[in-house]
Amino acid sequence: MVGDRYERDVRGGAxxxxxxxWLNVRGESLPPGSPLPDATVTRLEDVEGALPPTVxx
Numbered sequence: 001m002v003g004d005r006y007e008r009d010v011r012g013g014a015x016x017x018x019x020x021x022w023l024n025v026r027g028e029s030l031p032p033g034s035p036l037p038d039a040t041v042t043r044l045e046d047v048e049g050a051l052p053p054t055v056x057x
Contacts, residue, residue, distance in 0.1 A: 002047055006030065010037045021050045 001018040003009020004025055013020045014035055022037040023044065030036070039050035 006034065006037075011035075019052055019055070021047055023047060 001009065001013030001016075002021045002023055003013065004023040006022055006024075006028065010020045010022045011034065014037065020037040020039075022040045024040050024042055025044075027042070038052075041047055041050050
């Protein structure tokens with residue numbers, strides 16, 4: 001699951017057991033007490049490199 005909003009995208013994906021990548025283009029802080037995403041990137045072009053090998057083309 002890739003999302004640019006932690007609360008809307010990443011938290012739900014993590015709760016569902018998905019691999020999560022937070023596209024943090026706004027430079028936001030992780031909400032206190034929140035589980036870490038599996039990866040965090042700040043640029044869209046870095047998302048593919050943050051994915052695990054099993055989902056890369």
